[in-house]
Amino acid sequence: MKKIFTFLLLSVLPLSAHEHHDLEKVSAEMAKAANSLLKSLDEETAKRAQFPFKADERQNWNYVPTSRKGVSLENLSGQQIELVRQLLQSALSDPGLKKVDTIIALEAFLGETENRPDFRNSKAYFTTIFGDPSATGTWGWRFEGHHLSLNYTIIDGKPSSLTPSFFAANPAEVRADHKMKGTRALAAEEDLARALASNIAKTNQAIIFSKKPPREILTRSTRQFDQLAPVGVATKAMNAEQQQALLTLIEEFSKRHRKELNEATMKQIKAEFTMLHFGWAGSLEPEQPFYYRIQSTSFLIEVANVQNKGNHIHAVWRDSANDFAIDILADHIHSDH
Known part of the structure; x- marks a missing residue:
């Protein structure tokens, strides 16, 4: 099947000289931040933090509490943690970084309320570098822990894949009598989607493709996946108002990244907008379990808020054609050969 849509910054759409310069600037800042972090580490810690670019570990992503490779926040000094934050800032916008901070704070909340600080460890977030960071080279990096997996691949000095990109929150809303009461890390991702689905349902019941939502995002943490069948x-x-609402919802995911990356992503999405489907499963009522997805031929957003009676939300952005820049790398190697 011809690939109609891919979540690429080196996309089928031509980039202007200005856009190329902006993306090269992002790559340079990523490389500078990654190298600053690596240079701050002692030899043994640096070995844990860095893998070859072609290492199998680069695609070994997950979002559950599990053992991980790389260097954790727990093993870093305050100054080194700030260097990790600078690396995150090289990719994320202020709203995106705020979501990361909130998700990590929720891990501390779980550790406190469940009385399991060893299992719910808010410092068990790991940074891993793949290859040698360079403003013009090919390399990658990951920041990951429970409910977070951010993966970036840079090829020849250009950000070429931002996926898989996983954000989640447990609870989706803090309802306990606690200083974090009312906290919702992914509020807009839920509220905008429900409002749009409810609007469409008034005239087109096909938006609800199942009364029972799946128990989890269907693609899980697979390294690569085949695109799901279109639903919804x-x-x-859709009418013009609904189409604009869908764009606003998608941008809620895209604008987690800094302006240069967000603009390149949304340019591609708008070019292929007529290829998209939006489908909902479960109840449209607040505080009830639900699932939705937005997709084209390969681009996919999945959101599941099913666990804990609809108060534990998982959200992922994936590209079946180019997670970890697999397709670009294949073309790159073939061209070089």
């Missing part, structure tokens, strides 16, 4: 309603069947 196609954008071409």
